Amino acid sequence: MKNHLKEMRAKHAMTQEELARRLKVSRQTVIAIETGRYDPSLPLAFRISKVFKLPIEKIFSG
């Protein structure tokens, strides 16, 4: 699954550490999602969409 997490984070001038804190995950997990090594669960994907105030499909695509 592809995602635009890195671009979204850059757009919001957010560090990986800050995003990790807001999502209640480790920084390693943010890195793993950004690099496409890990696909988040639906609840985590919803938390990501809430942080960036965007629908899930704008952040993740098959």
Place this chain on the structure above:
Amino acid sequence: MIGKPEWFRPRKFGWGLGIRTKEAIFYIAAIIAIVFLLVALPLPHEVKLIGIAVLILIILADTVHIMMKVYSRLDEREQKHQLLAETNASYIGVAVLVLNLAYFIITASFANQEPDPMIVFPILSTLVVMALVKGATLLYVERKG
């Protein structure tokens, strides 16, 4: 509780807690120092034994508390990694137990002897308990949905 969960992290090799900060080192050093102090003090043997038993109970309770906190703080990705590691360890553990059991039964049969129950029973009971725990867990999670 005495120790803080942020001092520790899940252990990579084996089970339990790994050291994360220098406070964890001081914590462990303090426990060792108290044990040495209890042993070295000119106290009656019974008092020393009670002291060490009380200390073990306190440390055990503290460790369980820290472990629960440390493992519950893992995010979904880290939990998946832990589960995969536990599954691999469990599969290999079962394979090693079965191989050991087979070895003892085969060597005993070659020597025209009955397998030693002191060796066979612990291995067999471990396998049975593991199978029961697996079954019970599956029944529980399937019911929970």
